[in-house]
Amino acid sequence: MKLIFSIFSFLLIVTSSYSQIEKSSLQYKVIELDSEYFPNEKRTIKIFLPKGYDTTKKHPIIYTLDGDALFDMTSNYVKQLSKTVIQNDYDYGFDVIPQSIVVGIFHKNRGYETTPNFSKYSNGDETVYKEGSEKLKNFLFKEVVPFINSNYKTSGYNSIIGHSNTAHFVMCLPLQKNNPFNGIISMSLSGDSKIFKNKIKTYLERNNNTNIFIGYGSKDFGFNEFAKYIESSEVSKDNLKIRKYNANHNEMPALSLVNGLKFLFKEYRNIDNFNQESTKKEFDIKQYLKEYQRKNLSCYGIETKMKEDDFYSLLDLSIISKNKKVFNQIVDYELEVNKNPIQNHMLFVYNKQLGDFKKAEIIAYNILESKIDFDNRVLNGQLESYYSFFIKDLKEPKKAINFFKNGKVKFPKHELEYRYFIAKASIENNYKKRLGKTNLKYCIKNYKQNKYFTKFDLDKLRKE
Numbered sequence: 001m002k003l004i005f006s007i008f009s010f011l012l013i014v015t016s017s018y019s020q021i022e023k024s025s026l027q028y029k030v031i032e033l034d035s036e037y038f039p040n041e042k043r044t045i046k047i048f049l050p051k052g053y054d055t056t057k058k059h060p061i062i063y064t065l066d067g068d069a070l071f072d073m074t075s076n077y078v079k080q081l082s083k084t085v086i087q088n089d090y091d092y093g094f095d096v097i098p099q100s101i102v103v104g105i106f107h108k109n110r111g112y113e114t115t116p117n118f119s120k121y122s123n124g125d126e127t128v129y130k131e132g133s134e135k136l137k138n139f140l141f142k143e144v145v146p147f148i149n150s151n152y153k154t155s156g157y158n159s160i161i162g163h164s165n166t167a168h169f170v171m172c173l174p175l176q177k178n179n180p181f182n183g184i185i186s187m188s189l190s191g192d193s194k195i196f197k198n199k200i201k202t203y204l205e206r207n208n209n210t211n212i213f214i215g216y217g218s219k220d221f222g223f224n225e226f227a228k229y230i231e232s233s234e235v236s237k238d239n240l241k242i243r244k245y246n247a248n249h250n251e252m253p254a255l256s257l258v259n260g261l262k263f264l265f266k267e268y269r270n271i272d273n274f275n276q277e278s279t280k281k282e283f284d285i286k287q288y289l290k291e292y293q294r295k296n297l298s299c300y301g302i303e304t305k306m307k308e309d310d311f312y313s314l315l316d317l318s319i320i321s322k323n324k325k326v327f328n329q330i331v332d333y334e335l336e337v338n339k340n341p342i343q344n345h346m347l348f349v350y351n352k353q354l355g356d357f358k359k360a361e362i363i364a365y366n367i368l369e370s371k372i373d374f375d376n377r378v379l380n381g382q383l384e385s386y387y388s389f390f391i392k393d394l395k396e397p398k399k400a401i402n403f404f405k406n407g408k409v410k411f412p413k414h415e416l417e418y419r420y421f422i423a424k425a426s427i428e429n430n431y432k433k434r435l436g437k438t439n440l441k442y443c444i445k446n447y448k449q450n451k452y453f454t455k456f457d458l459d460k461l462r463k464e
Contacts, residue, residue: 026048026072026075026076026079027048027049028046028047028048028049028071028075028102028104029046029047029049030044030045030046030047031044031045031046031047031147032044033045033143033144033147035139035143036142036143037135037136037138037139037142037143038108038135038139041108043106043108043139044067044106045067045103045104045105045106045144046067046071046103046104046106047101047102047103047104047148047152048071048075048078048079048101048102048103048104049101049152050078050079050082050099050100050101051079051083053099053101054153055153056153057099057153057302057303058153058154058155058156058301058302058303059098059099059100059101059152059153059154059155059302060098060100060101060154060155060157060158060159060265060300060301060302061100061101061102061103061148061152061154061155061157061158061159062074062078062100062101062102062103062159062160062161062261062264063102063103063104063105063140063144063145063158063159063160063161063181064102064103064104064105064160064161064162065105065107065114065160065161065162065163065166065169065170066105066107066110066162066163066164066166067104067105067106067107068106068107069163069253070104070161070163070253070257071102071104071106073253073254073257074102074104074161074257074261075102075104077257077258077261078097078100078102078261080094081094081096081097081258081261081262082094082095082096082097082098082099082100083095084099095269095307096262096265096268097261097262097264097265097268098265098268098300098302098304101148101152101154103144103148105136105140105144107136109132110165111132111165112131112132113132113133113135113136114132114133114136114165114166114168114169115130115132115133115165116130116133116165116168116169116190116191117129117130117133118193123195124193124194124195124196125193125195125196125199126168126172126191126193126195126196127172127175127195127196127199127200129169129172129176133169136169137169137173137176140160140180141176141178141179141180145158145180154301155300155301155302156182156301157182157183157299157300157301157302158180158181158182158183159181159182159183159184159185159211159264160173160181160183160184160185161184161185161187161257161260162184162185162186162187163187163188163252163253164187164188164190164223164249167186167187167188167189167190167223168186168189168190168191170184170185170186171184171186171189171191171200171212171214174203174207174210175199175203181210182209182210182211183210183211183212183213183264184210184211184212184213185213185215185256185257185260185261185263185264186212186213186214186215187214187215187216187252187253187256187257187260188215188216188217188220188223188224188249188252189214189216189223189226189227190222190223190225190226191226192225192226197226197229200226200230201229201230201233201235204230204235204237204240205235205237207237207239207240208237208239209239210239211239211263211264211266212239212240212241213241213242213243213256213259213260213263213264214227214230214240214241214242214243215227215242215243215244215245215252215255215256215259215260216228216242216243216244216245216252217244217245217246217247217248217249217251217252217255218244218245218246218247219246219247219248220247220248220249220252223249227242227244230242241259241263243256243259265300267295267296267299267300268296268299268300268304269296269304269306269307269310270295271292271310271313271314271317274288274314274317275317275321278317278318278321278323278326279321279323283325283326283329284329285314285326285329285330285333286333286337289306289333292304292306293305293306311330311334314330315327315330315331315350318330318354319350319353319354322354322355324354324356327350327354331347331350343374343378344363344366344367344370344372344375344378345367345375345378345379345382347363348360348363348364348367348385348386348389349385351363352389352393357389357393357394360389360393361389361394361399364386364389364403365403367379368403368406368407368410376411379407380411380414380417381451383404383407383417383418383421383452384452386403387400387404387421387424387425390403390425391425391429397425397426397429397431398431400421400425401422401425401426401431401432401435404418404419404421404422404425405418405422408422416442416443416446416447416448416450417450417452417453419439419442419443420439420443420452420453420457420458421452422435422436422439423436423437423439423440423443423461424436424461426439427440427461427464428461428464436461440458440461440462443458444458444462
């Protein structure tokens with residue numbers, strides 16, 4: 001349906017002017033639409049764009065009804081959850097959901113537009129909209145969504161939010177023809193006719209395409225029976241989430257909206273399947289990462305490259321599961337594809353945790369012999385870690401002494417520290433104690449404050 005814009009709306013679009021919420025950094029566009037379904041009145045929508053909105057990238061769209069109450073809240077939550085840049089120590093980049101556009105729908109007569117069809121003349125079928133709700137549906141389907149799609153870079157993933165009356169409205173949308181919404185947040189959902197219950201329950205049992213979040217409050221009397229009914233029916237689907245809150249009617253949006261937004265994008269940056277997939281004989285990290293991107297594209301229509309934090313989570317998971325094959329695949333991928341070799345000390349630590357002591361020992365000596373200044377500094381700052389490896393993991397005091405003897409020669413500025421660990425390995429493990437006592441005497445005579453031992457530690461060794 002072709003939209004007619006007022007001169008004011010046209011100027012807003014052309015100049016991309018912004019309105020700003022008082023005492024807030026939230027910025028949004030205000031658009032006034034003329035609608036075939038609501039003639040002789042201007043329909044207000046507000047549009048929040050993510051910071052640094054990129055017209056070359058596609059964005060999911062989050063629509064919210066009850067714009068007066070929910071637009072600011074939704075936009076602020078989305079702004080924080082989708083923030084990607086860490087500006088300083090106190091300003092984190094969360095990136096919990098993808099950067100999204102928020103569209104607020106403002107009602108002229110909320111009762112007329114959103115009151116559920118509880119009338120006895122509807123034969124109890126609350127999924128059939130009343131006159132005002134039918135107009136609102138058409139306004140959304142045929143005017144607002146097409147307008148947003150034609151003026152912004154959209155990904156095809158549309159979600160919609162409703163509370164109370166509008167919670168009922170959005171829950172009925174999937175049963176309407178040409179429904180454009182892939183995600184629904186329904187908070188404080190009423191509706192208790194048998195027809196409504198059966199229709200929605202049957203839909204939820206069969207639904208495989210739409211993510212649906214239903215939030216209800218323990219103190220939200222009159223608006224929590226339907227959610228309890230669905231819970232008692234034990235409808236269980238991966239794309240359905242029902243959550244209870246210790247909240248009354250007015251508290252529900254503030255408490256439940258964050259969880260709802262996260263659920264809409266539950267597959268975003270999701271690596272929950274890694275442990276299971278990585279145990280397969282044919283597992284290949286390159287294919288796994290391709291599937292990761294394909295899944296985000298399929299679910300949300302967006303290009304998503306795995307974040308560095310998530311990539312290193314895969315590394316940690318492979319270590320926890322002692323999966324040496326997959327661990328080495330990830331290390332090789334980081335070097336081959338990302339051109340980012342993992343720092344040598346971390347490779348030592350990882351292989352130690354993985355239980356590959358043979359490889360960890362090779363890396364330890366590579367670090368000791370390295371001519372790279374960073375390797376040298378890290379080694380001299382982590383001597384306890386290497387001592388623990390030779391003594392506790394390898395249980396080889398001889399190897400420990402040889403390692404630290406070589407270090408003493410290579411790093412004369414740190415002779416005191418290396419002699420201490422030679423003495424400690426020798427005396428505590430009753431191996432070549434004369435060598436240990438000789439090095440201990442050196443440490444006592446040349447003692448100075450350091451990060452590894454005190455005079456008390458030397459005295460303790462002397463008494464052994």
